[in-house]
Amino acid sequence: MIYDIKLSIQYVYRAAVAGGRHVLYMTPSQTSQQRVITSLLDITPAPDERIAKTDFFGNTAVEVAFRAPHEEIAFRLRARVERLAEEEAPDVSPSLRELMDEIAGLRSLTPDSPYHFLADSPRVKARPEFKDYARAQLADAAQSVRAIVEAVGMALDRDMTFDPGSTNVDTPPEEAFAERHGVCQDFSHIMIGCLRSIGIPAGYVSGFLRTQPPEGEERLEGADAMHAWVRAWCGVATGWIEFDPTNGIPVSDQHIAVAHGRDYGDVAPVRGVVRTSGGQASKQAVDVIPLGGS
C-alpha cells in the first residue's frame, strides 16, 4: 500500500524565545517493510543549522538550531511511503523459560540487542502492578512468547479506555494504568512495562496510522496524531515483532514506522522543546491517505 503522509507540528510561545536547538524524529524510516518514495520536511522560520543524523538505534533524525528570537515554530512533513504487507509467519517463538536462556547466551550490545530493552528506561520503570497484570495474562509454561505478547496487548486493549483528554506526554505510565485510560503513548508504555516485568525485551515505536479506514471497517483509534506501538523480542528465530495495544492488533500495512527506542523519550517527534515562562501552545495534525498499490 502506498500512502501520502502529512504531518504538521506547531509551537506558539507566548513570549519570544531567545533561540533553540531541537532534534526531530518525524520522517518515516526506510526498512525492509517500508520504502520511502519522497520525504520533505519544511521548517519555519528557516533554521540556522540543519544536520541529518543517525542515532544509536539506527533511526534517522534531524537536528535544527535557531539563533534569532522567535515566537512560533512550524514543522511540516510531506512524505510518500510504500508499506509492504506483513507476511503471515508461523509461531516459532520459545517459551518464557527458553527465552531467558536464549537471552543469557547472547553477548551483544549492538543496537538490536534485546539487552537494551529489558531494564528500566527513563520513562518506563518496573512496577509490581505491571508484573501482576502481565502474569495474569499467562496461560501455561509452554505458552510461546509471541502468544504472550499478543495476549498482553489484547488484554490492554480490552481493559483500558482510549481517552485523548485524560493524559499528557509526561504522564507516568503507572498513573495512566491506575486509571485504565490514556492514549497510544500510555498504552505502549504500559505494555512495555508489563512485558519487561516478565523478562520479555520490549521497546517503543513511533509512527503513523492510516487515517481513512478501508471500506466497511471501523476508523482506528489514535489516527489524528502521530501513533505509537510496541516491539517485542521473541527469541533468536523470530526476532522482533510489533503489536499495537491501542487497537489490540498486530502491526499491519496500516502502520508506518518513524523511529524506535526504549520509550517515548528516545523518539519524541520534537526533542528540546523550550519551556518559557510565558507558556506555550502546540498543535499537531496528521493525514495518512492511502493511494492504493500493492
Place this chain on the structure above:
Amino acid sequence: MSSVKPNSGPDAVARLLAGYRPLPGVSDELVDAAGAVRPAWRAFINHVAAMSPEEISHRIEQGDQYLRDAGVFFRQYGDGQAERAWPLSHIPVLVHEKEWATITEGLIQRADLLESIVADLYGDQRLVQEGHLPASLVAMSPEWLRPLVGVRPRSGRFLHFIAFEIARGPDGQWWVLGDRVQAPSGAGFALENRVATARVFPDHFARANIHRLAGFFRAFRDTMNDLRGDTDSRVGILTPGRLNDTYFEHAYIARYLGFMLLEGEDLTVENGQVMVRTIAGLEPVSVLWRRIDAAFADPLELNEQSRLGVPGLVEAVRRGQLAVVNALGSGILETRALLAFMPRMAQALLDEPLKLPNIATWWCGQESERAHVLAHADRMMIGEALSTRMLFDSEDSTELGATLAERQQNLGEMIDQRGAMLVGQEAVTLSTTPAMVDGALTPRPMSLRVFLARTPRGWRAMPGGYARIGHSQDATAIAMQRGGSVADVWVLSDKPVKNETLLPSPAAPYKRSRRVELPSRAADNLFWMGRYVERAEGLIRMLRAWHVRLAETGRDDTPLLGHVRAFPGFHGADPTSEAPAALLSSISAATASATQVRDRFSIDGWTALNDLAASARAELADVSPGHESARALGRLLHKVTGFSGLVHDNMYRFAGWRFLTIGRALERAINMSEALAWFADEGAPDGALDLVVEVGDSVLTHRRLFAVATSRSTVIDLLACDANNPRSVLYQLEEMKEQVAFLPGAQEADGMSELSRAILKLQADVAVAAPESLDTSRLSEVRVELWRVSDLLTQAYLR
C-alpha cells in the same frame, strides 16, 4: 630559642601517646603492632610531643582561622543546605615515598585499565563479546550513554583526571575501595588542607622533606591547555553552580589554574563549536573539565530534564571540536558491580593481574555469585549494583548482610528477586590514623583519596591527597559515615624536595597570557550585586531617617512620617515592621549574586559581605522602633560602606569591577531621582527637604555651600545637578559614562553604541538643567530613562 626543650625526648612522646590505643585486629598508620611509632612518623611525632597542649590548640586555631578567612566551606545537603565549616582534622596522614611509590604504581596500572575498559565499552565491545563482562550489566547502567557509543574523544583518550579511594586492611595491604572518574572532587580541597595544615605545623613543614603539590597541578594545567590543540580557544570548568556541595572547590580550582568557571547557561553551540557568551560576544571553548554528571551535560541528547547542560554539547564532542575531561560516558566505570569483574578484565585487556586489589565484590546478577553472597551474608555488605556512590557516602544504602537479615524476613528472597540490582562486598576493616580529639591523639578509621592526572609522559599521581577520617573509634568500615572529617596527606622523602609553585620557571619562554573576556553571566551577577548593595544602603539610610524622627517626636502620625511611610521606594511596606524584610532580601540577593562569582571575588570582599548579611540579621531582630533601631541601622551602614570601600579601593579594574560600579551608580541614580521626586515635591510636608538631604548624606555640604535653609532649588541643585557630589544623579551618570567607555563595543564602527548615546544624552540633559526645571514629573522621566539604560546594558552585555 633553645634547641633543648624541657618537654622533648622519649618521655614527651610517651606522654603524648599514653592514651593512644589502636583496636586489636586493625592496622594503625602511626604505630606498629608492638606499639612503636613507625619510622615515617617519628620526626613529626617528636615535634608534636615537644609542644605544650596550649601551643597545640593555639596552632590548631591558626589553621582554622586560615580556613575561615579563606571561606572554605562544604555545602551540606538536606537541612536547609547549610554551608558547613570545613571539617579539617589537623593531624596529617604520613606516608613514606617508598610505600607511596608502590601505591601509585598500582593505581597507574588501574588507570590504564580503566582507560582500556571505557574505550572498549564505547568502541569494539570485546569485553562483552568475549564474555568478560555481562552485556546486561552494561545495558542496564544509566551511565552507559548510548549517544556516545562509537564516538572517539578528540584527544584519543577518555580519561585525563581521575581519583581512587583506597584503604589499608588489617594485613597492612592497600585496597581500592572505589574508582572516581565521573567528576572527581577533592583536589582543590587537598590544596586547602595542605595550606591550613602547613600553618598548624609551619616550622616542621618547612624542615621535613614533604613532597609539594604544585608540580602535579602544573602538569595537569599544561595537559588541559594542550588539549586545545592549535586552536585559539578557551579551557573552562563546567560547574552545576553554587548549590552544588563542592562549588567552593570549583571556584577555587578555577582561580588556581586560571581556567574560566562556567555554567551551562554561559555556553551555547554553533555549528558544533561550543562558545562562551562574554561581554565581547561569543568566544570558542574547546576543553571543558566537567564537574557535572555526564547525563546532565546535554538535555538534547542525554537527560532531557537537565537544566545544567548545554544543548548540542554531545554533537560538539562527536565532531571532535570539544574535549571533555573526563569523556562523557566514562561514569560507567564507577558502577559498583564492575569491581567484581576487574581482575578478569585486567587479564583480558592488560594481560597482567591487578597490582593493587580492589575490595572483593560479587554481582548478584549471576547465579553462583548470588549463592555465594547469600551463604556469606553475615560478612558481606549488600548494596546497589548500579550505584556509583562511594561506599560509606552519606546517601549510600549499603548495609551489612547481618543487619539486613535482621530487618528483612527473608534475605534470600530479596536477593533472588532483585539479584541483578545488588552486589555483595566483603566487609572491610579500615586502618586507623591519629586525630586530635579533646586534646589527645586518638585512632580513627581512615581512607585516602589519591588523584592521578594524565600528562604527555603518562599518568602522574598527586604526591599527597585527601584523607577521610571517621568520627568514631569503631574501626569497622561501616561506622565511617556522616560527620567525618578530612586531613592532609604528607608523602615523606629521605632527601630534600623541590619547592614548587604554579608560576612558570624564569627559564621557560615568556608567554603572554591571552586576554580572557568576562562571561556575560558573571558580568550580570556583578552588575546586580552592585545594584543590590546600593539598594540596601539606600533602604538603610531611609529607615534610619524615619527612626531618628520617630525618636525625636515620639509619634509616628506626623505628616512627615506619614509621607515617608508612603515613599514608593518602600513599595507599601511599613517602615517599622516590613521594610527591614525588604532590606534583608536586598542583602541576601547581593550575597547570592556574589556567590555566583566567587572565583572573581577577593576573600576579604567575600568575608565583608557575609559579615554584613550576618549583622543585618542580628541587628534587625527584636529592636524597638526609634533610637534603638536608628542606632542599629547606623552600625549596619558602617558595614555597608566598609564593604564598598573594600571593593572600590582594592579591586583591580577588570571589566568585572566596571559592571559592579555601573550597577552601583545606576541604582544610586534611580534611588536618588525617586527620593527627590517624592521628598522635593511641591506638596511634600515640612521637613521633607531636610530628610532627603540627610538620606543623601549631604547635610554638611548643604550647610557649607548654601548657608541658608534648604529650599527646593538648593536641594535639587546639590542632589541632582552637582557633579562634585558623589551622591548626586549627575555624578552617577558621569561615572557610568566613564565606565561604559571601557567596555568592549562602546565605540561602534558608525560611532557610539546605543548604550553610550543614551547615557551621554541623559548626562547632558541633567548637567544643563536648571534646578527648577527638574520637577517631580521630569525626575520621574529621568528614572524611566535610567531603567532604559539598564535594559540597553543588559541587551548589549549581559545575555
